[in-house]
Amino acid sequence: MATTSEALPGTVEDTLATREPLTPTQLTWRRFRRHKMAMFGLFLIVLLIVYAVGGSFVFSEEYANTTDRTLTGGLLHGPSLQHPFGTDPTGRDLLARTIYGGQISLLIGLAAVLVSLVVGVTIGALSGYYGGWVDSILMRFTEAMLNIPQLFLLIVAAKYLGDKVHNFEAFGREFSGSVIVIIVIIGFDSWMYLARIVRSQFLSLKEQEFVTAARCTGTSNLAIIAYHILPNSVAPVIVNATLGVANAILTEAYISFLGLGVRQPTATWGNMLENANRYLETAPWMWFFPGTLILITVLAINFVGDGLRDALDPRTMVE
């Protein structure tokens, strides 16, 4: 007869038997909720998504790209009742443009991070788990990529590849092919940081006893990487990826500002800033609204990233 440790009243075990199981994810969410700034950031992000997506039900894309013929006294107008964010030199409503531009900017932010995740996590995982010459080769490659100045790479790639991809359709909108190019470029320029983070996570996690236990059971290397180690390395990856979205949005903004980003007529917050370049003092509303939106987005993402970093802190993971 095996010795039992049945639930006895008043002991910790008693609560174990009656409480709802809390997954690690639920625990993390609880800790995240305690962060006021992070919750505020999350709220802002939700608002922004509602703005960018919901707004497209209010204004059509055509509206955003068409000159308003009813304008009198020139096409460039400041904020008014009819055009709350004003118009640009070609008479297009800026509010609508920020909505559609926002969709692209956010899309680019998310997609670029996705690309860098796929590349970075794969390289980092293989490097960290197998070590040896696999690690050496992959890391030297990573370091080589890191040594190429980011701006230089972006500019050159954008200049030469920007026009090469055709326009395409998705979600009921037509996109300039340059969107894909920008996503890929930004993605391929930021995977290195993720790779290093993932690699260092793998280096330490693969020595953990539960990994040894899995090897002792006979679990294959691939299964260990995918099911044992990866789920435990999400913490810094999530934080990095979240902040990476902000970074990607900013990067898109300044490539576009340099004129090398997403091509017209597709709007992004970045190329709206570029259009505003010549009108910095005369028509400040042209840069103010997209600029502020970028600012709010980046700040909100950073707050959320901070909150995630604390919520996922491994020291508090083991109760």
Place this chain on the structure above:
Amino acid sequence: MSDEILVRVENLKKHFPIRRGILIQRQIGAVQAVDDVSFDIRRGETLGLVGESGCGKSTTGRTMLMLYPPTAGSVKFNGQNIFQSKGRRLMAIRRQAQMIFQDPYASLNPRWTVNAIVGEPLWVHGLVKGRHAQTERVQELLKLVGLNPMYVNRYPHEFSGGQRQRIGVARALASNPEFIICDEPISALDVSIQAQVVNLLEDLQDKLGLTYLFIAHDLSMVRHICDRVAVMYLGKIVELASRDELYDHPQHPYARALLSAVPIPDPKAERKRQRIILTGDVPSPVNPPSGCRFHTRCPIAVDKCKSVEPEWRDLDSEHWVACHLAQ
């Protein structure tokens, strides 16, 4: 306990290389963690492997199951050399030889449920078909180790150290092994919980006919649970005998010092005690002493001990010692 030999370890060596170099790494030395260790484990018995930190006992256990790539030697399990087995044959051995780990906090994946953890051997070896069958079997195993089967979907952090250790035991039992290496399974637990786990291990041995290699540094507990005991020092086994023989008549000076140093929870016995206090610290396993490795701290060392390595010999019906001066 039968006379059939289940596990035969022969001349096992595990050296960890020390490498230096920038572009190309060269080996400049090695940590000789396990150096030419041989012993047999009989079916049904509990063999204790004791020693202090750095003696190589844990490394021996892990190398035996190829958790570290071995440097030399062989480990035969039911006649099959595990070091020369690959693919199916290796998997078959893994099914039969399992391990219970020391740290109840680190040896369970914090993101997996108990069901997944205990069930892993089941799906790795294809022992059950379907989730339902797996969950049922896991619940059986939880009951076997004294845990409430309702806990299948809980996470490790919700359990105490003793309960987590039971989960580890359940996992080790999942593939119906014949042989289990217990690598310091109770060191991290409170005294009252240690007794629970040890009792559980004994019950399981009786019920399932298991054979154990019990690696520990707690000599009192080893005396309680083991049939035969081997003492290690700096990568070598210095003495191996049946339990009472070793504890009552230790022959190797290190074994004697070790046993005299263990505290006894009895003030009268403590007052009467003659302790053999060793001087100095354990030498580094990178550069072990020449001859008998214990000679630097041995109270009775003579000249021969400094240059000649002692022979491993049977003094008297299965009481083995490696010492020049033992009779």
Place this chain on the structure above:
Amino acid sequence: MHTILQVQNLQTQFRTYDGLVYAVNGISYSLNEGETLGVVGESGCGKSVSVLSIMGLIPQPPGIIAGGQALYHGSDLLKKSQDELRHIRGKEIAMVFQDPMTSLNPVLTIGFQISESLQLHMAMNAEQAQQRAIELLEMVGIPQADRALHNYPHQFSGGMRQRAMIAMAISCMPQILIADEPTTALDVTIQAQITDLVKRLREEIGMAIIWITHDLGIIAGLAHRVIVMYAGFIVEHAGVDGVYDNPRHPYTVSLLGALPRVDMSREERLVSIPGMPPNLIGLPKGCPFAPRCTFVVEKCRQENPPLTPVEPNHEIACWVDVRTGGLR
């Protein structure tokens, strides 16, 4: 025998996210000159927290010293300021902890750390302090003490580091040495060296010792008197022979029954205490050990037994007589 430390009704709690943790719940004992008191219990019983409270080393918040006194030569340590405590700590009451790696400063040499203490508390100049430091290192058995002075903690082995900690602790000839699990992380032969050293030193210096551990074996060889703690309460308090030969509290009985011995083979099963260590959030109604006790009666669940004498020099907190199973 002259009493130098008198602890009365010490209570310490911690505010946590999950509630108020009752770590120490009204413990009282006294320490006499030159005597060694063993404080025994498993993890979470409050043994470490109680001495850290006395020494003013519990951060408040989240800790709260909710009550009690710790009278050192008549004056209450719990009422002293951190400044006043700093003068006493290290000089008159010294502490040795479990992990010397975290209690020794890794970027300062051992010699510097010992000399610093000497210069601070004993008003020695640098040269005198260095000389004395060498003497101390020799006293604790560190070979080549003059060279060891210039070593950093990481250059020592675990046993040597613990000796260095002891050297620092005794440098100012303290009246009381508080040792909190100092040998738990050490190998058994090194542990024997250290306990041997401590026995020698207490003869030479005449200091009183409070030795905290979960290891009942060490206490049997070191202590004159023993207190057994559970869930923040003292459940048994007696001379060392009394506790081991004649344990009267069910927890002590079970604890001793759970221990195997190196000097004899026990064929019976080890006594295993059913259930798990108590949850310290919220004080229990009744005796904290009741859920796991084999001698429990209804009164145990209703009222928490106070610590009362069962024999001369032997107190227990229990309603039941373990020899008969009935009420005391």
